[in-house]
Amino acid sequence: MKKIYLSLIAAKILEIKSELKKFEPYCSGFHLDVMDNHQVPNLTFGADFVNQIATVATKQLFIHLMIEDPNTFIQQLKIHNDDIIAFQLKSAQDPATVITTIKNKQLLSSIAINPDTPIKSIFPFINTLDQVLIMSVQAGFSGQDFIPECIEKARSLIQYRKDNNLTFEIAMDGGIDENNIKELANIGVDAFAIGSGIFDTPNPLATLKKLNALINS
Numbered sequence: 001m002k003k004i005y006l007s008l009i010a011a012k013i014l015e016i017k018s019e020l021k022k023f024e025p026y027c028s029g030f031h032l033d034v035m036d037n038h039q040v041p042n043l044t045f046g047a048d049f050v051n052q053i054a055t056v057a058t059k060q061l062f063i064h065l066m067i068e069d070p071n072t073f074i075q076q077l078k079i080h081n082d083d084i085i086a087f088q089l090k091s092a093q094d095p096a097t098v099i100t101t102i103k104n105k106q107l108l109s110s111i112a113i114n115p116d117t118p119i120k121s122i123f124p125f126i127n128t129l130d131q132v133l134i135m136s137v138q139a140g141f142s143g144q145d146f147i148p149e150c151i152e153k154a155r156s157l158i159q160y161r162k163d164n165n166l167t168f169e170i171a172m173d174g175g176i177d178e179n180n181i182k183e184l185a186n187i188g189v190d191a192f193a194i195g196s197g198i199f200d201t202p203n204p205l206a207t208l209k210k211l212n213a214l215i216n217s
Contacts (some may be wrong), residue, residue: 031061
């Protein structure tokens with residue numbers, strides 16, 4: 001079954017508890033973009049906020065770290081076993097150490113690659129990853145347009161996974177909506193982080209249900 005994670009960067013933060021309860025029955029979990037205003041020009045959630053979300057949400061959390069010191073942040077987390085931690089390849093001086101930190105916390109490891117990052121850059125770590133996150137916008141802000149060239153990047157990674165008999169999940173984040181999600185699901189993308197493509201529509205809950213139907217029909 002294909003998965004949708006609601007990206008909370010686009011949610012009504014002042015109503016976050018009710019938002020979680022309303023949407024949780026219809027999604028696979030919640031996506032949190034953690035930014036420190038250094039690696040990307042935006043500032044979002046800290047570890048305390050993420051830990052609070054974990055006390056309310058019962059489904060999987062999918063946390064994308066766009067920060068300069070992912071190891072320290074991961075150590076501060078008190079979340080569910082098998083939640084997903086994605087980190088930017090460029091942010092880690094030693095990606096293997098970050099992956100080890102993630103796994104030592106009983107979490108799932110993911111590397112995020114930007115639109116201009118070649119997929120071959122993650123191949124040295126691929127056997128230790130549970131997921132690869134393909135960014136289909138430039139990291140930093142919600143509401144950007146999908147970059148069409150990322151479809152070919154997804155195709156290439158899906159083919160690499162097949163050719164090498166690997167089982168890591170492939171996720172995409174950025175500009176995903178009803179106009180492109182069906183094609184992405186059909187080529188083999190497993191999971192989607194969606195913010196404005198749901199929350200900026202007139203009826204977000206109806207949109208979520210529609211997107212689920214598109215990718216699982």
